[in-house]
Amino acid sequence: MEPLLIQDVLKVLPHRFPFVLVDRVLMAGNGGVHALKNVTVNEPFFPGHFPQEPVMPGVLIVEALAQASMFCLHDQMEPGTIGYLAGVEGARFKRKVIPGDQLHLHAKLEFLRRGLGKTTCRAEVEGVVAAEATILFAVGKG
Numbered sequence: 001m002e003p004l005l006i007q008d009v010l011k012v013l014p015h016r017f018p019f020v021l022v023d024r025v026l027m028a029g030n031g032g033v034h035a036l037k038n039v040t041v042n043e044p045f046f047p048g049h050f051p052q053e054p055v056m057p058g059v060l061i062v063e064a065l066a067q068a069s070m071f072c073l074h075d076q077m078e079p080g081t082i083g084y085l086a087g088v089e090g091a092r093f094k095r096k097v098i099p100g101d102q103l104h105l106h107a108k109l110e111f112l113r114r115g116l117g118k119t120t121c122r123a124e125v126e127g128v129v130a131a132e133a134t135i136l137f138a139v140g141k142g
Contacts, residue, residue, distance in 0.1 A: 087136035
């Protein structure tokens with residue numbers, strides 16, 4: 001598949017500025033996705049987290065993984081439905097994510113049935129795992 005640029009990403013995700021955390025989808029298919037988040041010093045959270053040493057909050061890395069996961073679920077969801085975050089299991093943070101990093105978001109669909117979905121995810125910077133988690137979704141009307 002051709003990479004999905006931000007215009008295409010916004011057609012799938014309901015999020016808008018400042019909460020869109022996927023800049024591009026490099027690969028989506030066969031129950032998997034590889035997406036990118038370019039982390040810049042202009043992110044609205046950096047002035048407060050932390051001013052002397054900017055670090056991307058772990059909760060936003062998990063949110064970026066959840067948004068990337070939507071590209072695993074999207075083709076299997078009915079029109080007019082949305083995936084809501086229902087749970088996060090086993091989240092581990094292994095490397096700081098700082099301005100200038102390119103966060104590679106990987107997600108694999110484990111299942112989607114009866115309105116519930118589960119993905120296993122990892123975020124990498126330069127081939128090093130920064131975070132991993134299992135994310136649960138409840139699919140409902142948008």
